Amino acid sequence: MSFKEIPVAECGINPFTDLTKYCLVTAGNKEKYNPMLVTWGGFGIMWRKPVATVYIRQTRYTKTILDSQDYFTLSFLPESYKKQESYMGSHSGRDGDKFEGSGLHPEFIDETAAGVSEADLIFVCRKIYTHEMKEEFYTNHEVYETWNTGSHANNNHSIYMGEIVKVLKK
Numbered sequence: 001m002s003f004k005e006i007p008v009a010e011c012g013i014n015p016f017t018d019l020t021k022y023c024l025v026t027a028g029n030k031e032k033y034n035p036m037l038v039t040w041g042g043f044g045i046m047w048r049k050p051v052a053t054v055y056i057r058q059t060r061y062t063k064t065i066l067d068s069q070d071y072f073t074l075s076f077l078p079e080s081y082k083k084q085e086s087y088m089g090s091h092s093g094r095d096g097d098k099f100e101g102s103g104l105h106p107e108f109i110d111e112t113a114a115g116v117s118e119a120d121l122i123f124v125c126r127k128i129y130t131h132e133m134k135e136e137f138y139t140n141h142e143v144y145e146t147w148n149t150g151s152h153a154n155n156n157h158s159i160y161m162g163e164i165v166k167v168l169k170k
Contacts, residue, residue, distance in 0.1 A: 003168035027066035033114035037089025055157040075119035125162025
């Protein structure tokens with residue numbers, strides 16, 4: 001089944017529930033790409049543009065690719081792919097091809113981005129803002145302590161905000 005482009009307003013995403021489910025963010029293009037599981041993020045309007053925002057830890061391999069590219073995608077898959085999506089969250093692209101390991105397949109979008117072929121819905125986003133979430137900028141230090149200590153010490157998230165330039169639906 002192929003994808004068709006739809007208006008962002010018709011995507012049917014609930015920003016308060018759908019990013020708490022599984023979603024795959026893929027950084028890169030046909031030449032070099034890597035997906036990872038995300039469950040934190042949001043949708044909204046910034047600078048009069050529809051945007052998606054994701055948060056990625058400093059140590060993630062996907063971050064190294066995302067930092068060098070202009071686009072990223074968010075792919076929403078049916079529940080039946082939860083096991084494969086979990087694989088994307090528990091393995092590193094530094095160690096091998098996560099698509100091959102999970103049994104999922106890349107979906108190349110123009111020459112600019114890669115998503116996941118098994119998705120029902122793919123957002124193509126052009127980066128418009130990024131920033132590391134440093135300790136000194138937290139106004140609630142308890143939140144910082146909860147999410148950035150132990151195994152995550154010195155491994156802050158970076159914010160990636162992307163203008164949603166295309167929405168593809170099966």
